[in-house]
Amino acid sequence: MRPDLTWRISTRYQVDLWLHGYALLQQDTTLIPYFKPGYRDSLVAFKKRGNITTLLDTDRDSLRTQLDSDSRLIAGQFLGLYFRSWETTQKAIDQYLKSSAGPEESARRVNSPRQLMDPDSRAVFGIIQASYSTPAERQWLKTFTAAMQDENAKYYATWWRAQQSERAAVLAAVDSLWTQTYFAKFRHFLTKSGQSRGEILLSLPLDGEGRTLGEPGRGPTITITFPDSVSHAVDAMYALAHEAVSPVSNAAVNDNTTPAEKKEGVADRYTSPAAVRGGLQLLQKIAPELAIGYARYYLDAAHISYTPGAEVAAIEKAFPLRQTIADQLTSQLNSDLSGS
16 A cells, blocks of 8 residues: 655656756766766767757757856756756746846846746746856856757657656656655654655666755755666665755754865865765664665765675775764764654
């Protein structure tokens, strides 16, 4: 019997389409890859076999060059999570590009369209402007959005639907693991950490680093890897633990780094290790049967060798933390799991 869940698992096309574009452009140099190894090459090969050329191909070099030099553009990969369809994504971006002159110009326009918008529209514009505010960034967004529409129209929608059909058994296996076993184990922690309800999206481009979007009133949207096979369905539980612990791990990093360190990027360098270490500790407490598999999954993702039986020590070595961060992480997890 399926329980009444406050967290459900699904997929969302425009999230995958938006992340797909970033996967084909972004230089993935992080210790835990943002995107699945081989994803870019497999799609490039697919397009070549079908003799498909899109604007993403013709504009690739210019898009990639600017993306590599502007961290705000990289943060824009979260944009797709805010919308429920590709059509609404396009519409919001189009309205923003037509109506928003950017902060340097809108200050001089007393009756600017942005000032006349309803609160919901202003909120959407604020989300887009967070990553695409300068004239150069808005031009990049315009070019990128046109390229993604070309990808969508020429092949990606058909390819994506075929993948959903081929992976139907995988989705069912992940859903079964979650609904029948692991939702009950995660539930207390999710509630205590302020995540009592939300949505889990399985995404084709993603690897071990997921994307978590917190929205007031709606609960988080956690986007994680879509496993390649039924035998790897449990990978989704590993990635979910890694993302679910982020409110705790991010707070530990934030509380134990100085403003200067945040400005210099020191805090950012602790964010991923804290999430990996926190996810492991979470599973050790709520689902110990997954802990070693989790450790191996993230060691493999980072291409770190380890000795069987010493996976936990290998995680601590590969993902070092400042002691004060590690201590707060452990303390807060213990607090959130008390009484579970």
